[in-house]
Amino acid sequence: MIQYDAPQTEEQAIEIQTSFADKVITSDKLAYIDTIAGVDVAYDEDSNQVVGAAVLLDAKTLEVIESCSVVESISFPYIPGLFSFREIPPLLSAIKKLSVTPDLIVCDGHGIAHPKRFGMASHLGVLLDIPTIGCGKTKLVGEYQMPESQKGSCTDLIDHQTCIGKVLRTQDGIKPVFVSIGHRVSIDTAVAWIHKLTPKYRLPETTRQADQLVNRSLKDLLC
DNA sequence: GCGACAG
């Protein structure tokens, strides 16, 4: 795994982004997918603590096989564009606690649909050298046309005349999600997996399970 | 100057 000293300033974080952005692989470089991990973080600003969690799902049944969570101190402020530096420390800790290395990781945030083409999913993927997909709830950059209301409809997310992701309707008449390449996954494969992971709800099952876990853990932590 | 701005 790639290591670096945690940035202490915005400038240092930007340097890391710039030097790592060209390591992102935007084509399929993945083996057979047996397990998919979902990750998320919850905050308690009062105690300056964060809960990071990783849930492992069976790729075929979407059942949860394993859950791990960690508690750490908040180490970086929230700055749009540098968001990954805030969440990556607890996410790495949680993923390392899993008994197996996931074949794919779905992130709650963007991959290359980012001003520097190095969002949270790409950052995590490059550090671990594991295939990742970014699936955000709102856009960070780019322009798009709203996709048709039927589930499965999608349009391009464009930035500087380049397609950086897809706006995908995961349920009929429900607000779409923003899918982008994280690392070692093509955009078509990314969209196909998000489609498989959303049989019933707007967000991928991975994200939903990870979200529930961090919120349960945070609640337990405060009691 | 003003609006936008992943979680």
Place this chain on the structure above:
DNA sequence: ATCTTGTCGC
């Protein structure tokens, strides 16, 4: 992210 109950609808 988080503050936050009930309520309308399938």
